[in-house]
Amino acid sequence: MDLVKVCKALNCETKLRIVDLIFRKGSKSITDVRNGLNLSFSTTHKYLNQLEEANILSSNEVTENNRKKKIYRLNGFFLELNPGKISEIVKKEYITKREDRLKYHVTDILGR
Numbered sequence: 001m002d003l004v005k006v007c008k009a010l011n012c013e014t015k016l017r018i019v020d021l022i023f024r025k026g027s028k029s030i031t032d033v034r035n036g037l038n039l040s041f042s043t044t045h046k047y048l049n050q051l052e053e054a055n056i057l058s059s060n061e062v063t064e065n066n067r068k069k070k071i072y073r074l075n076g077f078f079l080e081l082n083p084g085k086i087s088e089i090v091k092k093e094y095i096t097k098r099e100d101r102l103k104y105h106v107t108d109i110l111g112r
Contacts, residue, residue: 029070
């Protein structure tokens, strides 16, 4: 699990409420989440996508009354967050980004 993606996906109370709703009530459609939390469709859609991209939720399509709809369910996850873990991630991200910048500059200089 990518801790940075997870933290970004859980960066507001509304997204935490979506996770809580699906945890307590089970799998839900976008309409169920929207109605259950009194959110706009666009906000619900955006937040569900972010949670799915972070692998917190997963989805599958079902047909109900001749209509396709996406059902979201909670993936099991454990979030370990401590100063050491943050330091490890920051170093890894910094080194990777630094290496990418160096590769870019070498390409510019050498024309390869």
